[in-house]
Amino acid sequence: MRGERADAELLSSEVAFDFGCFYDRHVRAVTAFVGCWIGEPDVVFDLVAETFARALEHRLQYDSAKGPAVAWLLGIARNLMIDSARRGEVESDSRERLGMGRVELDDEQLEVIADRADVHLREALASLEAVEREAVIRRVVLEESYRAIAADLRCSEQVVRKRVSRGLARLRGSLEGR
Amino acid sequence: MKDPFDILRAELVSAAERAALPAPRKRWGWLRRPSRPMSVLLVALVIAGSAAAAVLSLSASQPLVGRVPGAITPTSLAGYSYTIAVFPQVGAGTAGWESLIVYTRPDTAGIVQGGGTLGYPTATGPVFGGGTGPDSCPVCYARGNAVTYVLTGPQVFAVRIGSQTIRTVTSPGLPTGDRAAVVFIPAKGRVFLIPGDRPVPVGTHPPGVKNVLTVPVEPLARSGQVIRGHFTPSPDGPPPVTWMAPHALSRWWPLWGFTVPYQGPGYHAPTRPRPGVCELAQHGLPALHAQFGHTIAWIAPVPDALGEVFLSCVDTEYWMDGWPLQAGVLLDGHRPGQVLGPIPGARAVPDHPDMVNLPLGRFPLTYDTPISADSPQFSLTAKRVGNAWLVVQGGSGLAQRVQVLNALRINKLDLHHLTSGRATH
Numbered sequence: 001m002r003g004e005r006a007d008a009e010l011l012s013s014e015v016a017f018d019f020g021c022f023y024d025r026h027v028r029a030v031t032a033f034v035g036c037w038i039g040e041p042d043v044v045f046d047l048v049a050e051t052f053a054r055a056l057e058h059r060l061q062y063d064s065a066k067g068p069a070v071a072w073l074l075g076i077a078r079n080l081m082i083d084s085a086r087r088g089e090v091e092s093d094s095r096e097r098l099g100m101g102r103v104e105l106d107d108e109q110l111e112v113i114a115d116r117a118d119v120h121l122r123e124a125l126a127s128l129e130a131v132e133r134e135a136v137i138r139r140v141v142l143e144e145s146y147r148a149i150a151a152d153l154r155c156s157e158q159v160v161r162k163r164v165s166r167g168l169a170r171l172r173g174s175l176e177g178r
Numbered sequence: 179m180k181d182p183f184d185i186l187r188a189e190l191v192s193a194a195e196r197a198a199l200p201a202p203r204k205r206w207g208w209l210r211r212p213s214r215p216m217s218v219l220l221v222a223l224v225i226a227g228s229a230a231a232a233v234l235s236l237s238a239s240q241p242l243v244g245r246v247p248g249a250i251t252p253t254s255l256a257g258y259s260y261t262i263a264v265f266p267q268v269g270a271g272t273a274g275w276e277s278l279i280v281y282t283r284p285d286t287a288g289i290v291q292g293g294g295t296l297g298y299p300t301a302t303g304p305v306f307g308g309g310t311g312p313d314s315c316p317v318c319y320a321r322g323n324a325v326t327y328v329l330t331g332p333q334v335f336a337v338r339i340g341s342q343t344i345r346t347v348t349s350p351g352l353p354t355g356d357r358a359a360v361v362f363i364p365a366k367g368r369v370f371l372i373p374g375d376r377p378v379p380v381g382t383h384p385p386g387v388k389n390v391l392t393v394p395v396e397p398l399a400r401s402g403q404v405i406r407g408h409f410t411p412s413p414d415g416p417p418p419v420t421w422m423a424p425h426a427l428s429r430w431w432p433l434w435g436f437t438v439p440y441q442g443p444g445y446h447a448p449t450r451p452r453p454g455v456c457e458l459a460q461h462g463l464p465a466l467h468a469q470f471g472h473t474i475a476w477i478a479p480v481p482d483a484l485g486e487v488f489l490s491c492v493d494t495e496y497w498m499d500g501w502p503l504q505a506g507v508l509l510d511g512h513r514p515g516q517v518l519g520p521i522p523g524a525r526a527v528p529d530h531p532d533m534v535n536l537p538l539g540r541f542p543l544t545y546d547t548p549i550s551a552d553s554p555q556f557s558l559t560a561k562r563v564g565n566a567w568l569v570v571q572g573g574s575g576l577a578q579r580v581q582v583l584n585a586l587r588i589n590k591l592d593l594h595h596l597t598s599g600r601a602t603h
Contacts, residue, residue: 016194023187031183049186056194098193101420104448109182116183 007069011059019059023052026070028116029172033074035117037081041110044117046090049103051077053094068165070172071140127174132167139164239347240360246281246325247362255324258283262327262360263538264352264522265558266488268506268569270454270472271418273480273489274298275353278538278556279309279325298483298511299331299356302407304397306331306356327360328395331484333405338396351523355485418472418493421448455592456491456507463585469495469502476595480511486519487511488567491591496582501574503582507591508560508567515593517565527559527576533583535559535576563588 010022027048034047054076055062062072084090092102105113125133134153138144139160146164150157248256258281267274274297299306308328328337328344332355336345339361346357397405451457454473460466471494480487488508496503510516524534538556558571559579568588570579 016191016197019194020187020191023190027183027187045182045186048183049189052186052190053193056190056197095193099196100189100193102417103182103185103189104419105182109180113182 006064008062008064011055011062011069019056022055022069026073026172027052029070029168030073030077031113031116034077034081038117041113041117042105043084043090045103045105045113046092047077047080047084049100050080050091050094053098053100054080056098057094067139067146067161068168070168071164074140125171128167128170132163132170135160135163136167136171140168237342237344237361239344239358240325240362241347242327242349242351242358242360244325244360255281260325262325262351262358263536264329264356265536265538266490266508266521266567266569268490268493268504268508268558268571269418270456270490270493270506271474271478273478273483273487273511275307275329275487277307277309277327277329279327280538298353298480298487299329299334299485300482301331301333301484304331304334304405304407304484305329305337305395308395324363325360326363327358330357330359330397332356333399333484334397335400335402336398338398338404343398353486353522354519418474419448419452419454420470420472421450421452422470423468424449451494454492455590455595456588457590458492458494458505458507459587459589460496460585461587463498463581466496466498466582466585469497471495476597477509477514477593478597479514483511488518489514498578498582499574501572501578503573503579504571505582505586506569506571507563507588508569510565514596515565518562518567521558521560521567521569524558524560527580530561530580533559533561533580535579537576559583564591566591 005018005021007022007025010018010025013019030051031044031048034044034051038044038047051073055073062069066072080091095102125136128136131153135149138149139146146157146160150160153160242262244260246255246258246260260282261280262277263280264275264277267276297303297306306329308326328339328346329352330337330346334346334357336343337359338344342361344359344361346359348355348357352358397407399405451468451471452473454475455477457473458471460468471492473492477489477491480489487510489511490506490508491514493504493506496505508518510518521534521536524536527533527535536558538558556571557576557579558569559576560567560569561583562568566588568583568586570582570586573579573582
């Protein structure tokens with residue numbers, strides 16, 4: 001983790017700037033994750049914005065014992081995408097509660113978003129070791145419990161947690177390296 | 179070109195800063211509308227004590243203006259005068275109604291209020307709001323009589339709440355065609371009205387309220403049959419475009435329905451009104467300062483609405499002599515550009531035959547907070563301009579609103595940008 005402060009510490013900090021650091025750390029992963037599913041860059045941006053707004057609202061509920069923060073974030077993004085698909089619009093409740101303004105996007109900015117979203121997550125996943133890849137997919141995408149994954153793989157929960165954590169860290173590094 | 183992710187970062191950091199501050203706006207959270215027209219609100223009634231509910235039977239609705247039975251006692255609504263007021267949403271891009279129930283204690287300046295964020299009734303969503311209030315005094319329900327009300331579309335003959343059936347009534351205080359059922363809640367905490375944007379699980383206890391069970395409000399047709407509806411998210415309206423004047427300040431005492439402006443570090447919102455289908459302009463009143471507002475790029479009619487409904491195509495918050503005033507332009511929600519109906523409950527302003535006024539009074543921030551000269555003013559005054567209502571809400575009083583209405587004009591009203599109506603309410 002490059003000696004950086006833990007996500008849990010950033011999230012529990014009362015210093016607003018720390019949330020900015022948390023955002024910097026994970027925005028590419030979240031954007032890439034959302035971009036895998038959503039084609040329109042404005043919608044991608046809306047989803048990313050609401051994901052982090054929700055994370056900000058619920059930052060004190062994050063429990064590092066339950067998994068890495070990026071998994072928590074991607075879980076929020078995933079639920080948002082499902083809700084948004086059902087509702088036909090991207091929710092903006094958290095941003096409204098936080099008093100965040102709507103960001104007006106011009107064509108150039110939409111291109112930036114499209115570029116960030118157009119990350120071949122599958123390629124990045126493919127670069128992981130098989131055991132890490134399986135752990136990440138089952139935990140983050142399929143939302144299986146650590147216990148279930150561990151039982152299936154016949155290893156301890158701790159091992160699964162490490163695989164997920166390591167896999168996500170590598171994914172993040174891979175995405176940041178773009 | 180500013181990187182949009184940097185803008186978002188700045189917004190988040192600003193929000194994190196605000197989150198660390200005490201937030202008076204929370205007091206108003208129950209009144210604030212969503213920025214998008216999330217107008218479908220399912221209403222559930224919570225009845226404390228199912229045995230109490232079992233003895234209720236068919237009854238007539240109470241009036242929209244009256245007095246709560248019982249003697250005045252501390253932390254109770256008994257003995258208060260009440261007024262149920264329905265008034266149009268003014269936020270740009272929204273169509274529908276909001277409501278308040280105002281409790282006024284005789285011989286004192288104390289007023290408490292409550293209400294529900296509303297929308298408009300449709301064939302599948304005939305109950306479009308209601309309330310009991312005050313949200314700031316939940317124990318008030320438990321310690322004395324109170325009033326609850328349900329607002330419905332024209333097709334609802336009665337509503338069933340638990341085992342009680344109440345006939346709906348029409349009133350000049352309601353949107354044309356719409357109806358209401360008003361019922362007194364006996365002491366000891368019988369009924370608690372929860373408006374929400376999603377169904378409330380029936381038979382559960384709401385958080386923090388003991389011995390209270392949720393029961394649905396069932397709208398009944400004249401035949402006595404339940405009008406089956408279903409909860410659906412409200413349709414997309416035109417997304418409002420927010421703008422803010424360069425000199426605008428943080429205000430933690432907003433009229434409800436506004437996006438609270440905030441110019442924290444990294445603020446990047448627009449600094450002047452953005453083009454829209456409707457635009458406001460002012461002249462001849464230097465003390466009137468635009469602070470922030472919303473425009474829309476197109477108008478989305480609501481043909482599925484039953485009863486009268488207005489649609490706002492622009493809103494602006496002005497400040498004048500330290501008072502906030504919200505201005506908006508209302509169009510006919512079914513057919514924008516057609517002749518509008520009256521504003522429910524509004525009366526002609528003396529010496530200003532083109533204006534009407536709906537007095538809603540001042541409000542304290544919490545239950546039992548004394549009303550003062552600084553308390554928010556919710557009353558609204560409106561002027562017909564062609565086939566639109568130019569509305570001003572808030573301010574220091576009627577005289578100021580009239581002054582502002584005379585200084586405002588509708589600079590632009592473009593009815594060519596209409597979406598085809600969607601019937602997905």
